[in-house]
Amino acid sequence: MDFASGGREIGMKRKWNWPIWIGFVVAVGGLFSYEFFAQFPITRDFPWASLLLFGIGAALLVVGLFRAFGRPQRYRGKVSGLVFSAIAFVFFAFFCYGVFYVLQQVPASSGAPRVGQKAPDFILLDQSGKPVGLGDLLSGSKAVVLIFYRGFW
């Protein structure tokens, strides 16, 4: 590091550049918190909560870098600031790739039953192992909502 030109000369220990570290933690939180936020439609349909965390993290990292490079005699963190900013950016890119590309790779389902068509019949086992047919569901009901989902695995 650059202590030759830094605080050593003026007999002062350089300060901990906290925005770099907090910013990094917040940005990492942006990635890993999505698993939590994805449980709620309001933060899943558009991932604004995770993007907000990335934004706060990025702002803090920028502040930290400005301190490290603008006043190197006072603040540490030139190298760590760059390294952690780069890692945070990779996380952000990975998040965007997942949310804005991978999640949108959905098959076209052009052969799915359309409005006005009769829904294909079926008999499947429910969670108690009992066979349930579409006819059973329809009888005595005004309507049936079929929800196809990816599964809990």
Next chain:
Amino acid sequence: MRSFQQRLAEFDANGVRVVGISVDPPEINRRQSQKLGYAFPLLSDPKAEVIRRYDVLHPGAGPKGADVARPAEFLLDSNGVVRWVNLTENIAVRARPEQVFEALHQVGIAGE
């Protein structure tokens, strides 16, 4: 589907049945419906036969490249005729109960 469970009483009151379908086996569906408090049927289609019949298969999108269903919602009337379909373009964006109630209202099945 959590949101559908939350409003299940309203669906019941309108004579509307809610059903989930996935490739998960009945054991997993039993555990999940207990854990999440789901009081509606979760149907098991492990070979994705019905999922294929509805053309809502997402090939290789499951764990270890398994075929799973893509999110999709169909509203059927009492004759089994499709009255509303929701085919999302984003796996994370699924139909909400409000949309189904609105569709029910529009096709004149459920009241206010």
